[in-house]
Amino acid sequence: MINAIAIYVLWLREMKRFVRAKSRVIGTLAMPIFFLAFLGMGLGNINIPSMAKDVEYIHFLVPGIVGMTMLFTSMFAGMSVLWDKEFGFLKEIMVAPVNRVSIVIGRIIGGATTSIFQGILILGISILMGFKIVSIPAFFSSIVFMLLISSTFIGLGLIFASKMKDIQGFGMITNFVIFPLFFLSGALYPLENLPVWIRYISYLDPLTYGVDGLRGVLIGVSSFPVLLNFAILVGFSSIMVFLGAYFFEKSESV
Amino acid sequence: MVAIEVKNLTKMFNGFTAVDNISFKVKKGELFGLLGPNGAGKTTTINMLSTLLNPSSGHAKVSGYDIIKEREKVRRSIGIVFQEPALDNRLTGKENLEFHAMLYGMNKKERNRRIKEVLELVGLSDKANVLVGNYSGGMKRRLEIARGFIHRPKVLFLDEPTLGLDAQTRRHIWDYIRKLNKENKITIILTTHYMEEADYLCDRIGIIDHGKIIAMDTPNRLKDKLGGDIIILELEGNADKFMNAINKLKFVNSFKKHDSKLTLMVKKGEKRLPEIISIAQKKGVGIISATLHKPSLENVFLHFTGKTIREKEASQKEKFMEFAKRRFRR
Numbered sequence: 001m002i003n004a005i006a007i008y009v010l011w012l013r014e015m016k017r018f019v020r021a022k023s024r025v026i027g028t029l030a031m032p033i034f035f036l037a038f039l040g041m042g043l044g045n046i047n048i049p050s051m052a053k054d055v056e057y058i059h060f061l062v063p064g065i066v067g068m069t070m071l072f073t074s075m076f077a078g079m080s081v082l083w084d085k086e087f088g089f090l091k092e093i094m095v096a097p098v099n100r101v102s103i104v105i106g107r108i109i110g111g112a113t114t115s116i117f118q119g120i121l122i123l124g125i126s127i128l129m130g131f132k133i134v135s136i137p138a139f140f141s142s143i144v145f146m147l148l149i150s151s152t153f154i155g156l157g158l159i160f161a162s163k164m165k166d167i168q169g170f171g172m173i174t175n176f177v178i179f180p181l182f183f184l185s186g187a188l189y190p191l192e193n194l195p196v197w198i199r200y201i202s203y204l205d206p207l208t209y210g211v212d213g214l215r216g217v218l219i220g221v222s223s224f225p226v227l228l229n230f231a232i233l234v235g236f237s238s239i240m241v242f243l244g245a246y247f248f249e250k251s252e253s254v
Numbered sequence: 255m256v257a258i259e260v261k262n263l264t265k266m267f268n269g270f271t272a273v274d275n276i277s278f279k280v281k282k283g284e285l286f287g288l289l290g291p292n293g294a295g296k297t298t299t300i301n302m303l304s305t306l307l308n309p310s311s312g313h314a315k316v317s318g319y320d321i322i323k324e325r326e327k328v329r330r331s332i333g334i335v336f337q338e339p340a341l342d343n344r345l346t347g348k349e350n351l352e353f354h355a356m357l358y359g360m361n362k363k364e365r366n367r368r369i370k371e372v373l374e375l376v377g378l379s380d381k382a383n384v385l386v387g388n389y390s391g392g393m394k395r396r397l398e399i400a401r402g403f404i405h406r407p408k409v410l411f412l413d414e415p416t417l418g419l420d421a422q423t424r425r426h427i428w429d430y431i432r433k434l435n436k437e438n439k440i441t442i443i444l445t446t447h448y449m450e451e452a453d454y455l456c457d458r459i460g461i462i463d464h465g466k467i468i469a470m471d472t473p474n475r476l477k478d479k480l481g482g483d484i485i486i487l488e489l490e491g492n493a494d495k496f497m498n499a500i501n502k503l504k505f506v507n508s509f510k511k512h513d514s515k516l517t518l519m520v521k522k523g524e525k526r527l528p529e530i531i532s533i534a535q536k537k538g539v540g541i542i543s544a545t546l547h548k549p550s551l552e553n554v555f556l557h558f559t560g561k562t563i564r565e566k567e568a569s570q571k572e573k574f575m576e577f578a579k580r581r582f583r584r
């Protein structure tokens with residue numbers, strides 16, 4: 001039984017906190033902006049080989065950085081449960097007469113909204129830097145991909161948050177989960193240039209298909225067909241959301 | 255009518271028994287207190303009754319609903335103020351209340367009316383739109399209490415509601431709690447390790463220590479169990495004859511002489527004191543001073559646990575220091 005009001009309230013809370021946490025948002029967005037600015041300036045006009053068509057690096061990079069933004073913001077959104085635990089607020093949520101599924105859905109929709117907002121912000125900044133999207137519908141298709149990437153990693157964040165007692169392990173997750181997922185995804189360079197065995201690992205990384213799909217819709221060039229990327233991501237996000245909800249339900253809030 | 259029924263409730267944390275086979279009932283409209291030192295198992299009990307923790311064994315019903323099988327119904331019928339703060343600091347006081355009221359399915363009109371009402375009751379109307387992060391500790395506590403009953407729960411759990419507050423704020427909160435209980439007929443379960451608090455507020459008290467309830471009754475009857483009131487006489491002259499007479503008195507439950515001071519435990523002390531004084535005069539003993547006091551819960555706690563609650567907490571602190579020392583030496 002889904003509780004629409006509860007989902008809305010949790011979403012609303014996420015929005016209010018987001019608007020009030022400007023410094024935190026700037027902090028999260030600083031890294032993708034630096035990557036974009038320095039890599040874009042430094043390597044901007046170099047052509048990328050081993051893509052079907054030759055593509056300027058800045059065009060290759062932007063979808064990757066949008067994917068990176070989605071990865072970081074979504075993982076943090078999923079793991080924000082830990083902050084609620086730390087500040088005791090999780091108990092207030094868990095003791096309310098609302099089923100756990102609605103709570104998870106509320107969190108995912110709230111987290112996805114703020115993540116996608118930040119992804120679009122990065123996209124806007126790239127356009128100012130000379131990035132061109134192939135068409136208007138392409139922009140909307142990219143939002144679909146952002147949503148899929150976001151729900152996948154919010155789900156993953158929830159799984160980690162449910163398995164951890166406090167925020168101590170936050171840095172470990174950032175260094176040993178988020179960064180490897182980022183580098184393995186081909187956000188910064190074509191996977192074709194990696195040794196074969198690493199390439200196989202990267203095929204297990206949901207972000208690989210997210211970044212490739214974003215490239216496919218935003219610049220019209222991708223390693224896999226866009227629909228394949230879409231289908232694989234739908235699979236990943238369903239599994240992650242399900243597991244995230246499952247572990248969240250199992251975890252104790254005190 | 256029974257509001258809460260607890261049967262053989264037990265909670266173990268990896269082999270350590272935090273709550274040990276406790277049973278009790280709380281009547282509708284009653285203000286019941288769980289009194290005990292740090293680590294006694296009060297919070298663990300509340301967490302089980304409010305469905306946040308699964309019991310290891312035993313059963314309990316809250317407003318008629320089983321805490322394991324009918325969690326959502328239990329949740330719908332209770333309000334709770336946690337021991338540790340549980341507010342969102344990035345929301346204003348009013349937004350915290352709104353969040354709560356919406357989660358509990360209150361419609362807009364009812365919500366706005368209740369928010370106004372409860373803010374007034376706890377004296378926070380003028381701070382409604384301030385971010386909770388900027389509230390003082392006492393203000394946060396009052397907001398949490400307001401939040402706990404905004405949705406008109408049948409049963410309200412208060413886990414150490416006045417912990418760490420100054421005397422004046424504590425008094426205020428006591429008054430709110432009383433008002434809620436008496437005027438709004440909310441059944442309240444409160445935990446505390448303040449004797450005065452338990453004494454002042456509670457209709458009935460369960461004394462809990464090491465996860466077990468070792469005594470349970472009204473504050474007055476608990477005190478009566480000690481054998482009456484405490485009379486202390488300061489004597490002058492040879493008291494031997496007087497002591498013999500005292501020994502024969504049926505209403506004296508026990509007595510102890512220390513130098514010139516005689517301490518007696520006497521039922522209905524205020525009635526017996528004149529009698530005792532006249533006996534002293536007959537036996538030729540002078541009385542320099544006489545004091546009578548009712549036993550406090552402190553005395554009761556001492557009686558049942560063999561230690562005062564403060565000694566208990568001190569010894570816990572020692573244990574902790576020792577533990578810390580061992581950790582740091584390594």
Ligand SMILES: Nc1ncnc2c1ncn2[C@@H]1O[C@H](COP(=O)(O)OP(=O)(O)OP(=O)(O)O)[C@@H](O)[C@H]1O
Pocket residue numbers: 254267272290291292293294295296297298299337447
């Ligand atoms: N999650 C947990 N894991 C392991 N042990 C726990 C856990 N929660 C509580 N305990 C232990 O159970 C015992 C009872 O704790 P509880 O918090 O119920 O005590 P309390 O009576 O509320 O004490 P206080 O007055 O300090 O709040 C303590 O020894 C505590 O260390």
Ligand SMILES: [Mg+2]
Pocket residue numbers: 296297298337413
């Ligand atoms: Mg406690």
